[in-house]
Amino acid sequence: MPVKFKKVFFTYSPKSPFEYEALKDINLDLESGKFIALVGKTGSGKSTLVQHINSLVHPTSGIVDIDGFINSGVKKERTKDIKGLRKHVGLVFQFPEYQLFEETVERDVAFGPKNVGMKEEEAKEKAHWALEKVGLGKSFFERSPFELSGGEKRKVAIAGILAMEPKILVVDEPTAGLDPAAAKDTMSLFKKINEEGTTVILVTHDMDLVASYCDEVVVMENGRVEAQCSPAQLFGRDLSEYSLQNPHIFDFALRLKKRGIVLDMSSIRTTEDLAKAIAKRCKHG
Amino acid sequence: MKNILEVKNLSYTYQGENSEALHDLSFSVPSGSYVAIVGHNGSGKSTLAKIIAGLCSYKKGKVTLFGEELNKTNLPALRKKMGLVFQNPDNQFVGSSVRDDIAFGLENRQVPSEKMDAIILEYATKVSMEKYLDHAPENLSGGQKQRVAIAGVLAMKPELIIYDEATSMLDPVGKKDILDITFGLREENPDLSVISITHDIEEAMRADYVIVLNKGRLVLEGKPSEVFAHTEDLKEIHLDAPFLMSLIDNLKKEGVDVPSDVDTLEKLEEYLCQ
The missing domain is CATH 3.40.50.300 (P-loop containing nucleotide triphosphate hydrolases)
Known part of the structure; x- marks a missing residue:
């Protein structure tokens, strides 16, 4: 499902003392099937941007075209079928575990599918499938979501979105507050979902995640899109102008570059890759 | 010692x-x-x-x-000798403004009100929040909230500060701010001890x-x-190992013999550029 932003502007509380222009002239093509990172400091407009993709907010002017579904600044141009859109675009907010509410894990996950009109049995099946996917087996189905650990709660919340089988999955800081092992688990899950054909849009501050998992990165600054490129292209330069930190591997490569050791960073994603490139360079002078 | x-x-x-x-x-x-x-x-x-x-x-x-x-x-x-800062910045506010929040602990210890303003300003300044004294806590970013929590704790002049995952919900800039402030405080007061429970390697x-x-x-x-x-x-x-250790480990696997006294990125850079 491709997403196109055309001349999108968005203003919070227009014509009030709190008026604030959060998006300014956004023109953006997000291709189907990619793993895309959306980065930028707090307040740069990332969350406002993704909320346009499932029509939680409407542009003040301009159009967002989500594979034919139109979210427009002009009311009569908007596609009416919001439920249809939300089936296809899943949004996992920050700390989604705060939104769990049902008595059992199974019912919590089945809530979304039922809400878009699926029958009880079918919704249950979808819930089981989604829970399996996030690594929570049968023994979890009848437990209360509130007695689970933090990492497990988050998995339940993610399963609730996956149960809708979205074509686009937007995840906002999915690893915040998780320990490294749980964070890695979660990211591997999104990678797998992406490889099965779902477009994943990752909103994050963590540049190490961007370097390791994403095909493309969109940089936002002050309500505008400042860059759209591959992670390697972005991290080849100093990011402090966007108040972002380079991933550790690129940061160290930049230090070496300043000292005259230039590495080809285009295929480097992990510390292991970096070590190999340095070793090769050292051996061949 | x-x-x-x-x-x-x-x-x-x-x-x-x-x-x-x-x-x-x-x-x-x-x-x-x-x-x-x-x-x-x-x-x-x-x-x-x-x-x-x-x-x-x-x-x-x-x-x-x-x-x-x-x-x-x-x-x-x-x-009374220790201060605690918890993970979720939203769960530790009691005051309706930054000033009230820092004042809360002082009031509990019966600090006379004529002394209070100066103390509040002093500690808010230490965490660079002095311009926000009249702001409502809910309008602050996560990092700013944690800084206020730290100011509240510091105003009690603790000998020991305990952080329980105090930075885990913050973005990288917020995280770095908190750590820089904490290390700065220790330079000012070498007797201040910190125990930090953390995932952040x-x-x-x-x-x-x-x-x-x-x-x-x-x-x-x-x-x-x-x-x-x-x-x-x-x-x-x-x-996870920290980036430096993981890089050294991988370099060794690739046959680059990094000496054992290399314990900072600067030293590793020096070694590789010889």
């Missing part, structure tokens, strides 16, 4: 549980040091923090704080001493550069 905290043969089992949350733990924290306690979820690190803060009473072992064995009678007095790398817990047991302890050199052991207990 005197120890601000001594833990001896401490074991702890939660009521109704069969397995121990902490098993035979012994370590000490010298006054003026920054100690990072790391471990993945369920390692027992939060239980340990609760016991040290007197929020959980233990039966087996001995915990000595500021030279006194922790018990119900001396807990209130000992607590890069933070632990900056500590004086690191304690690694797994399943309630102490598995590694020592200087960060020593502890984190055990990259394989860390992997086994689901902890």
Whole structure:
């Protein structure tokens, strides 16, 4: 499902003392099937941007075209079928575990599918499938979501979105507050979902995640899109102008570059890759 | 050097549980040091923090704080010497403005109100929040909220600050701010001790001493550069090695013989550029 932003502007509380222009002239093509990172400091407009993709907010002017579904600044141009859109675009907010509410894990996950009109049995099946996917087996189905650990709660919340089988999955800081092992688990899950054909849009501050998992990165600054490129292209330069930190591997490569050791960073994603490139360079002078 | 905290043969089992949350733990924290306690979820690190803060009473072992064995009678007095900062910045606000929030603890200690304004300004300035004194806490960013929480704790002039995952909900800039402020405070006051319960390995790398817990047991302890050199052991207990250690480890696998005294990125850069 491709997403196109055309001349999108968005203003919070227009014509009030709190008026604030959060998006300014956004023109953006997000291709189907990619793993895309959306980065930028707090307040740069990332969350406002993704909320346009499932029509939680409407542009003040301009159009967002989500594979034919139109979210427009002009009311009569908007596609009416919001439920249809939300089936296809899943949004996992920050700390989604705060939104769990049902008595059992199974019912919590089945809530979304039922809400878009699926029958009880079918919704249950979808819930089981989604829970399996996030690594929570049968023994979890009848437990209360509130007695689970933090990492497990988050998995339940993610399963609730996956149960809708979205074509686009937007995840906002999915690893915040998780320990490294749980964070890695979660990211591997999104990678797998992406490889099965779902477009994943990752909103994050963590540049190490961007370097390791994403095909493309969109940089936002002050309500505008400042860059759209591959992670390697972005991290080849100093990011402090966007108040972002380079991933550790690129940061160290930049230090070496300043000292005259230039590495080809285009295929480097992990510390292991970096070590190999340095070793090769050292051996061949 | 005197120890601000001594833990001896401490074991702890939660009521109704069969397995121990902490098993035979012994370590000490010298006054003026920054100690990072790391471990993945369920390692027992939060239980340990609760016991040290007197929020959980233990039966087996001995915990000595500021030279006194922790018990119900001396807990209130000992607590006055320590400050706690928790994970979720939204759960620790009591005041309707930054000023009120910092004032809360001072009022509890009956600081005369004519002295209070100066104290509030002093500590808000230490965490660079002096321009926000009249702001409502809910309008601050996560990092700003944690800075206010720290100011509130500092105003009590603690000898020991305990961070329980205090930066884990913050973005990288917020995280760095908190750490820079904390390290800055220690330069000003070399007697201030910090115990930080954390997942953040890069933070632990900056500590004086690191304690690694797994399943309630102490598995590694020592200087960060020593502890984190055990990259394989860390992997086994689901902890990442810091970037520096992981890079050195991978370089060695590729046949680059990095000397053992390389313990900073600067030194590694020097070595590779020779």
